[in-house]
Amino acid sequence: MTAKPSVWRLIWAEVRANRTAQSAIAIILLLIIFALCAPWLARHDPLVLNLETARFIPPFFMEGGSFLHPFGTDSSGRDVFARVLFGGRISLALGFLPVLIGAGFGVPMGLLSGYLGGRSDQFLMRVNDCLLAFPSILLALILVAFLGQGIVNLMIAVGLAYAPTFARVSRSSALGERNKEYVLGAFANGASLQRILFRHLLPNILNSLVVVATMSFASALLESAGLSFLGLGVRPPTPEWGAMLAEGKADFYQAWWTLVFPGAAIFLTVISLNMLGDALRDALDPRSERRGT
């Protein structure tokens, strides 16, 4: 009998062999580092206005632009580069934290439901299937409508919208594991329910969860930015990629750079995460097609 290789070792093996995954990780890490180091990399405060001398300065490669404002300035004379960097902090957090919230609610629910089975399982999954039928942006939108607007509510709304996805995945994985010997053994040893769920089942279903989390990170980021763009999430002047696009929308006849850079940042992050998710799915998910067949 061979031990199941750990999730992280499988991921490492996949990443070592897969160049797409490598570049995706590199881009994501770079973006995170940029966002974290924003105060040292940006020469301007993202919130300081300069209406007299610095309105609509084009980016460095155009006539009239300079490296003082590499991405140019917006209608209020704020530095777009600084805003993109600082915006990355909020935008990335608005992708990542909702995933944690969604997993925090969904995973225990799914594990419990799958492990216990029976009528409560049937009922919970029925409700879950209804929720899954809605696209998550709509769920988040409705939750925002009732919770009210603001960064924290946005995070909670987007996060809760992902709970059904996590619940479904962890339920079906738990269902596959519940009758295996190690679980039965733990039960026979008198392990508590909590211990069985989180010490025994959880580590064994991490495979699927890692894949779902990566994909959800991408779409949660997209949705948070979308809601902010609609004016239902992060409000200007706070730098956030979606909110920046909403602000820049009015100036796009004069200053395309106020739109292209934050939008490109969203696109780059999301496509990297999706590429990574695809690679991880190939490596970790037993149901997906194996590479090389």
Add this chain to the structure above:
Amino acid sequence: MFVRHALQRFISSIPVLLLLTLALFGALKLIPGDIALVMAGERATPERVEYIRESLHLNDPWWMQYGLYLKKLIFEADLGHSLLHDQPILTLFSTAVPATIELATAALLIAIPLGLFLGVVSAVARRSWWDRIASLVALTGVSMPIFWLALLLMWFFSLNLGWLPTSGRLSDEVLFDPATESVFRMYVLDGLFFGLSGRGWDLFFSACRYLVLPAVALSTIPMAHICRMTRSAMLDVLQQDYIRTARAKGLSKFKIVLKHAARNAALPVVTIMFLQAGALFGGAVITETMFAWPGLGKLLVESIGSRDFPMVQSGTLFVGVVFVFFNLLGDLVVGWLDPRIKQSAAQGRGHGA
């Protein structure tokens, strides 16, 4: 057999809808503070607050409120009164829903053929350049923020090239009064009707021009999903034994793909098509707002921004009904395509509970 299956599925979706009404009703109760005050806004007169309180029956116990809400909903088709527009919500829906249907249909007409084509091509020519390009297109489609794509499309096609208008549904120059002259409330169809009845084709061409950009923007996500699903379903099928048999018989590749593989790969693809259609017909929140397309999605966003809760409630309910309906429709079509599913569902019910 099929009718019975359809009926069963239909009946089983009723509790789902009831649960949805209860959830929406409950959500309205969970809003902190005095709901009537919240809805009226800070500067409202006491009479206005009292009017809202009365019209929502806030003075009654909750179960009576819910019963009344359901009764009005089911027997009188009363969806409530929008506070923002000061109109019955049903009236607002009667113009918004056709607009959404028009846009969603146009987007699906782009997304489905393109998604299927790219998916089939990349599965058949696996690992070729075709496959790589199609996969890249699909990946871009899922990763592209649709609001950004919309802005880029507007910037390029409207501003730089001047080919297409940026927003709205119709040019001012067209002599057409939607309130009285529109038959279908879908301007492309109205235009077709006008043209065929000899009143000129201006309306038709104008309506089409305004439809192109939002439809293209909206089609990217369903196109990408359909493409990915088609590719993986086709790859699954192409590895099966019967495909090898067909190939051994000497059938042409074209015939194998079309006759043997496509039929068997169709099930997951049809399912995802109906899911995507449900999402589009429920109102494209971002696209409609971007292009000032007066559909359901835009209505919903406006009502959330201005805390028009009756509108939010009814809008969400409507969207929910559309989803459940399309899910059901998808299930039925899949069941019709593959009789095995019905049987296993019937057997599963025997020892499932």
